[in-house]
Amino acid sequence: MNSNKKFGFTTTILHSDRQNPIEHGSLHKPIHTSVAFGYSDARKLASVFQGKEPGYRYGRQGNPTVSALEDKITKMEDGAQTICFATGMAAIGAVAQALLREGDHVVSSAFLFGNTNSLWQTVNLLGPKVTMVDATDVANVEAALTPQTRLVFVETIANPRTQVADLARIGELCRQRGILYVVDNTMTSPYLFRPKDVGAGLVINALTKSIAGHGIALGGSVTDTGVYDWSVYPNIADSYRRNPPAQWGMAQIRAKALRDFGATLGPEAAHHIAVGSETMALRIERECANALALARMLDADDRVQAVHYPGLPGHPQHALSASLFRAFGGLFSFELKDGIDCFDYLNRLKLAIPASNLGDTRTLVIPVAHTIFYEMGQARRAEMGIAESLIRVSVGIEDPEDIVEDFRQALSA
Missing domain, CATH: 3.40.640.10 (Type I PLP-dependent aspartate aminotransferase-like (Major domain))
Known part of the structure; x- marks a missing residue:
């Protein structure tokens, strides 16, 4: 070479x-x-x-x-x-x-x-x-x-x-x-x-x-x-x-x-x-495409309070992200409307796995306030914009229609 x-x-x-x-x-x-x-x-x-x-x-x-x-x-x-x-x-x-x-x-x-x-x-x-x-x-x-x-x-x-x-x-x-x-x-x-x-x-x-x-x-x-x-x-x-x-x-x-x-x-x-x-670029391209499709679906659903993903036009730094990054990443978070229990929702998912990691080939989900941000307390979480219902999603390389349908069916249930 x-x-x-x-x-x-x-x-x-x-x-x-x-x-x-x-x-x-x-x-x-x-x-x-x-x-x-x-x-x-x-x-x-x-x-x-x-x-x-x-x-x-x-x-x-x-x-x-x-x-x-x-x-x-x-x-x-x-x-x-x-x-x-x-x-x-x-x-x-x-x-x-x-x-x-x-x-x-x-x-x-x-x-x-x-x-x-x-x-x-x-x-x-x-x-x-x-x-x-x-x-x-x-x-x-x-x-x-x-x-x-x-x-x-x-x-x-x-x-x-x-x-x-x-x-x-x-x-x-x-x-x-x-x-x-x-x-x-x-x-x-x-x-x-x-x-x-x-x-x-x-x-x-x-x-x-x-x-x-x-x-x-x-x-x-x-x-x-x-x-x-x-x-x-x-x-x-x-x-x-x-x-x-x-x-x-x-x-x-x-x-x-x-x-x-x-x-x-x-x-x-x-x-x-x-x-x-060696396969990082291939994986990330798929993860970013899946994340954008999934974020768009959730953002359009009335049962979702908010979706936080730079790839969405409503994100405060969407234009900045588009100017800086090749794509918008494979991670986002979203909040469910009041009355929808985040634990019940996560338990209805069939493909996405409740786990603490990101960048995996599999889609992983975690209730943020109750796990990785629990120790800092509710006041500090509020300062950082961490809602009690916030769910973090690290999107994997599954077939896009499968992972989008998994999150959709969990809302429908």
């Missing part, structure tokens, strides 16, 4: 491993289970540990199978370097652990996945201060900035109410102020959107979701897009400043978050994710 030629998204992923020699002519990078890596020359071992030449030190800090996946993610995001972690939450936590210090300030979207919201609350108790704002308008982000603001964090599309951040204008604001812009791309995936295009310095992906796609492996990643100038970031330790400035951020994340905290992605999971990623 000619590595100098630019290929399409799926072709690039399919043939990524073959850009480097693979053992025994394998078409996939094999699963390397060893946690230790021996060297015939002790001086080379020392040189690898000191970062003077490439190589593997210990399984917690890197593995050939994981490295091959990291290279795939980097290509997907058109980035400079990727570090993989055991979960998506570990990847977000790695950014906080490695890059923030006491007295620092973070501006975050208020519309976040429940566990990410909880993580920022924990960070807020440990020294750095976190301000949550409505990131659908850049003016709210700008008003929250202080001289101590080190990073701005947003999700592309919020889970589960699907608010879309003012991504491009926030990126421009961060560029002007020299602030690190961190974008969680999980809800869109690198196939639908590349945060690098709006100035993101770091991109988070929960690999568990659309990239792996089959609900069989946990994983997360942080990708440095190469856009951010790390020479202006004040919290880089002297030991990492020996590298070229473009490498400072990731060198510190790999050491302080991956090495020291040990949220390491295992080789078996990395292999599952890498294989799943």
Whole structure:
């Protein structure tokens, strides 16, 4: 394969491993289970540990199978370097652990996945201060900035109410102020959107979701897009400043978050994710088409109070989404009219499965207020627009007529 030629998204992923020699002519990078890596020359071992030449030190800090996946993610995001972690939450936590210090300030979207919201609350108790704002308008982000603001964090599309951040204008604001812009791309995936295009310095992906796609492996990643100038970031330790400035951020994340905290992605999971990623574009196209058809059906039904999906013209950020994303994603949420019990409705579904995940090949549903957002309490849910009857739907790749009929018959009953 000619590595100098630019290929399409799926072709690039399919043939990524073959850009480097693979053992025994394998078409996939094999699963390397060893946690230790021996060297015939002790001086080379020392040189690898000191970062003077490439190589593997210990399984917690890197593995050939994981490295091959990291290279795939980097290509997907058109980035400079990727570090993989055991979960998506570990990847977000790695950014906080490695890059923030006491007295620092973070501006975050208020519309976040429940566990990410909880993580920022924990960070807020440990020294750095976190301000949550409505990131659908850049003016709210700008008003929250202080001289101590080190990073701005947003999700592309919020889970589960699907608010879309003012991504491009926030990126421009961060560029002007020299602030690190961190974008969680999980809800869109690198196939639908590349945060690098709006100035993101770091991109988070929960690999568990659309990239792996089959609900069989946990994983997360942080990708440095190469856009951010790390020479202006004040919290880089002297030991990492020996590298070229473009490498400072990731060198510190790999050491302080991956090495020291040990949220390491295992080789078996990395292999599952890498294989799943090969069909990502095909799966996502089907999921997006199914989601749009299903959202339209529910939106037209009088028994449904509201449908929250960027693909619907009535969504507040519909036009913005159309300008940013290849399609509108495979996740939406909806509220039933008063008098229709959400649990009874979910129990009438025959295909959609009550379960907590998204980006699976199967359609999954969950009553949000009673499960993944239960811990935050009713008042905080109300602030975030989480109705007590809200149902989140992660749409799968079923035949479209089957999944639409399943949701329709559950309403009719």
